[in-house]
Amino acid sequence: MxxxxxxxxxxxxxxxxxxxxxxxxxxxxxxxxxxxxxxxxxxxxxxxxxxxxxxxxxxxxxxxxxxxxQVEFMSPQQLRAYKHKEILKEKRTLRQLQKQPLIAEPQRSVNVDDNNNNNFPNNWMEDYEFYEGNDDGKHPPYGTADNSISPSSVPCSGCGAHLHCTRTNLPGYIPAEIFKGRTNKELQTITCQRCHFLNNYNIALDIEISPESYVETISRIKDEYALAIVIVDLLDFPCSIWPGIGDVLGHKRPVFVVGNKVDLLPRDHNNYLAHVKSCLKDQMLQCGFDSLNIKHISLISAKTGYGIEELITQLHKIWAYKGNVYLVGCTNVGKSTLFNILLNSDYCRPEATDLVRKATTCPWPGTTLQMLKFPIHRPSDIRIYQRFQRLTSERSQKYAENANRRQKAQKTGDINAARLVGKIGRTFVKTEETVDAFAVSTGTQPIVALNERDPRYREAKWCYDTPGVMHPEQFTELxxxxxxxxxxxxxxxxxxxxxxxxxxxxxxxxxxxxxxxxxxxxxxxxxxxxxxxxxxxxxxxxxxxxxxxxxxxxxxxxxxxxxxxxxxxxxxxxxxxxxxxxxxxxxxxxxxxxxxxxxxxxxxxxxxxxxxxxxxxxxxxxxxxxxxxxxxxxxxxxxxxxxxxxxxxxxxxxxxxxxxxx
Incomplete structure (x- = not known):
């Protein structure tokens, strides 16, 4: 109320x-x-x-x-305020340039069938370790497609789509110059062309994805005993709650509801977070979810880290190790960002953190096309106690930092000081030496990837990053x-x-x-x-x-x-x-x-x-x-x-x- x-x-x-x-x-x-x-x-x-x-x-x-x-029509009072604002803006820009001298260009959407949109280096394929080059040095801008080569069963480590070289506008495509002759172990270390362009050139390639493929991928978990973490964009709900998500997951599915981007909501009173939780729960009930199936509601910020440690604690406490966990939600709500954070937290097995590549993240909707996964760390009693000790030791420092930030926000009006932030630590570290799969060296490095057939992972439970579903009430694709x-x-x-x-x-x-x-x-x-x-x-x-x-x-x-x-x-x-x-x-x-x-x-x-x-x-x-x-x-x-x-x-x-x- x-x-x-x-x-x-x-x-x-x-x-x-x-x-x-x-x-x-x-x-x-x-x-x-x-x-x-x-x-x-x-x-x-x-x-x-x-x-x-x-x-x-x-x-x-x-x-x-x-x-x-318009400056020419400002009153003297407005002009003084405008000049003061411009001075502060210049100082802020200067500080940002000192911290980050290289600013990335804005992303561009490029049609892979348009050969005139060559806004990237012609030698981009040389970024791949396994590219051997052409004899004549010439190739199409996006590489050569070859329908005669069968697709692989290896998913892209950035978006989860199966790698292939058949068609340039399908998810998981990489040129035949790179794909041909590669073993499955070698393919596990590379990303598809679309993820490569997003990460290196800030370009989003247009590809053909049918909405039915999203539902087909998510519907696999309907008959499985697993937990669904439904992620909602707090700046865009109910438009970020897909209307059919309850039917796809099943009416008896245990659910965690996670409201993302809470750090961007204005703070209009001290108890505003409890009010946001109440509004989010009411909206989930209106969308067809049963209140008995909603096991927990969390408010997080995948960007600043706020609420992540509390979410992990509740996952250990309520769900423990009962089954797999699936991150589900509409496109661009922050699933892949949360997946990457959990990958480097106490929720992932320490030895697997460096063997699983991070998911591709960007503002463009639908960057995750198939399921990515990492093994969940089993929360035994001793591990829960060790994690509790770490969080307790950090609690006093956390309270002091929050008090200082609040005091600074009250005195100076600094928005960044009032923003919700959080730190994500690691209690458990890997006990055995593993080869860094992403290390840069002039010598030959062994190819290291997560082996799911390893006896350690035979009975493991997994956390999956599922593809997003475009809500019919959103217009972001326009x-x-x-x-x-x-x-x-x-x-x-x-x-x-x-x-x-x-x-x-x-x-x-x-x-x-x-x-x-x-x-x-x-x-x-x-x-x-x-x-x-x-x-x-x-x-x-x-x-x-x-x-x-x-x-x-x-x-x-x-x-x-x-x-x-x-x-x-x-x-x-x-x-x-x-x-x-x-x-x-x-x-x-x-x-x-x-x-x-x-x-x-x-x-x-x-x-x-x-x-x-x-x-x-x-x-x-x-x-x-x-x-x-x-x-x-x-x-x-x-x-x-x-x-x-x-x-x-x-x-x-x-x-x-x-x-x-x-």
């Missing part, structure tokens, strides 16, 4: 219609050169005139944060890799607040749109809307009657930002489609967000509907995908995380994504 405190009160009278001023040249066009040059104007009048000049050339736009950032990188926030989500009046439409870049239709029972002037998304996605407000015209005019420009590209790219963009049903929201609280509307992969909006009022909205996304109403909201106290309203604007100043209030 959501506990709401009356810490922030806005009486209904504050919403009643009155003369609210906001910048729109369609409603106020009294600015002239005389008043602009009049030095006797008050500061408020001067800022009002600047606000009108900012939108003089954009009659269809009522508000745009991109246009608000975006390029560069656009996907802008979609994911790099730090904690900073809520952005705006005022929306009936008859207005809010655009979240070119990816989503929200129309405020009307409000019944109470005659209000505006509703406060909180946007939770990456700051790379700009906000634009216009009249609903001008929304279609404005979208067509500014699509592909900096005002809407995404999607971007040439005319051919924009011609393939499907545009926005509205949901069939009008969303009716009733105000439940006076001091918190009533409900949230999920806009698929773009983010979500929180609506603070006045108490006892009934407001109607309509949401738009590509193909009308991923439009859901979430109640109770994930971040109910977003009011605490935003600043004051900007004068002569529909928007509010940015605040901090964290607070330490109860």
């Amino acid at each position: 959501l506990s709401l405190r009356r810490s922030i009160k806005y009486p209904i009278q504050s919403y009643i219609k009155h003369n609210v001023r906001f910048c729109s040249n369609t409603l106020f066009q009294q600015t002239s050169n005389e008043t602009k040059n009049d030095h006797k104007l008050s500061l408020r009048q001067a800022e009002w005139n600047l606000a009108q000049l900012r939108y003089a050339e954009h009659p269809l736009i009522l508000y745009s944060n991109k246009l608000q950032e 975006l390029t890799t560069q656009e996907l990188q802008q979609l994911t926030p790099p730090n904690m989500i900073l809520p952005r607040a705006i005022r929306l009046k009936p008859g207005m439409s809010l655009f979240l870049a070119g990816l989503a749109r929200l129309d405020f239709l009307e409000c019944k029972y109470v005659d209000i002037d505006w509703v406060k809307v909180f946007v939770f998304s990456s700051l790379c996605l700009p906000l634009v407000i216009t009249h609903t009657e001008n929304a279609e015209k404005m979208y067509k005019e500014y699509l592909g420009t900096e005002v809407l930002s995404l999607p971007n590209g040439n005319e051919a790219r924009l011609a393939r963009w499907p545009g926005l489609k509205s949901s069939n049903e009008v969303i009716q929201l009733v105000g439940k609280y006076e001091d918190a967000i009533s409900s949230e509307i999920v806009l698929s992969s773009a983010g979500w909006v929180g609506l603070r509907v006045p108490y006892a009022s009934d407001c109607s909205f309509k949401a738009w996304t590509p193909h009308a995908r991923g439009i859901f109403v979430r109640s109770p909201p994930l971040v109910p106290y977003a009011e605490r995380l935003v600043g004051k309203r900007i004068r002569n604007s529909l928007a509010y100043n940015l605040g901090k994504p964290f607070t330490f209030k109860k």
Whole structure:
């Protein structure tokens, strides 16, 4: 049950219609050169005139944060804040360059059938140890395919697809120049062409993968007594919970629910993690999971390591060594990243850590194509005790570090200090010498790989990284890799607040749109809307009657930002489609967000509907995908995380994504 405190009160009278001023040249066009040059104007009048000049050339736009950032129309106060922000940005960039001098280029999606897209070295096959070269020194850009050679039974150590050289656009392909004549033991040490390009050249190759193959791979565990760890992207649920996952796993399947990317959620009150767990459990029950089968719910960050040690402890305590463990979930929720972390933790056998290659990870959906696995370390009593001793010895240091980070966040407002982080240690180390399979040496190195027929692994239990399933309500496959990188926030989500009046439409870049239709029972002037998304996605407000015209005019420009590209790219963009049903929201609280509307992969909006009022909205996304109403909201106290309203604007100043209030 959501506990709401009356810490922030806005009486209904504050919403009643009155003369609210906001910048729109369609409603106020009294600015002239005389008043602009009049030095006797008050500061408020001067800022009002600047606000009108900012939108003089954009009659269809009522508000745009991109246009608000135009330096020539900033007030002196805004200009000082802007310069200060730029100085901090330069210092931050300089520190990053000092730590990491080489910055990788953004990923590019390349069609393997297009020979003109040669944005990588021609001698890329020389990266492979077993490539012997051609006599004439010439070969196709992606190598030679040979249908006469049978595929192998050896999976790629990066994505799990079986290695072959038959077709360039199938998972697991490597050129015949490398594949031909290789033994199974040699193939176990190399990755397919797609994983190689992702790891070395940051390029995602387009390959043919049918959705049926995903379901077929996962359905193998339906009749097996095993644990399923269902991973959910907390920034994109319920769109990251595949609707048929319960049927595929079986109704009696024991399940661990893991909410990933918790470090990116804003902290609106001290008990926010328990509230997120409650919301996640409610959503899993709505998706068809039985509460008796949900054995544990964890909140983790596969990027910062938060919650991983607690997850391993619960796996040892609840599941122990009863059967295999499968990491399942939709694409791009962090399965492969979690798999790599568990591979280097107490959950994996120490001697097998260096013999199992890490899974390929990147922002592009579907990097894992078949199952990867590692042997689970049996949690005997003595091992559990040794692990408990290590965690206990580290506990005091952990508490001290967390206290210092919290104190720093409160004093300086540093977002990184408020972010959830965790350390992952190793209690057990390998007791025998093994050859490092990835060591670089000029001499001949023996080929070392995990031998599953070894007597030590004959009765072993395994942890599997399964391929992801593309949710039908996601639209990430419509975006390029560069656009996907802008979609994911790099730090904690900073809520952005705006005022929306009936008859207005809010655009979240070119990816989503929200129309405020009307409000019944109470005659209000505006509703406060909180946007939770990456700051790379700009906000634009216009009249609903001008929304279609404005979208067509500014699509592909900096005002809407995404999607971007040439005319051919924009011609393939499907545009926005509205949901069939009008969303009716009733105000439940006076001091918190009533409900949230999920806009698929773009983010979500929180609506603070006045108490006892009934407001109607309509949401738009590509193909009308991923439009859901979430109640109770994930971040109910977003009011605490935003600043004051900007004068002569529909928007509010940015605040901090964290607070330490109860």
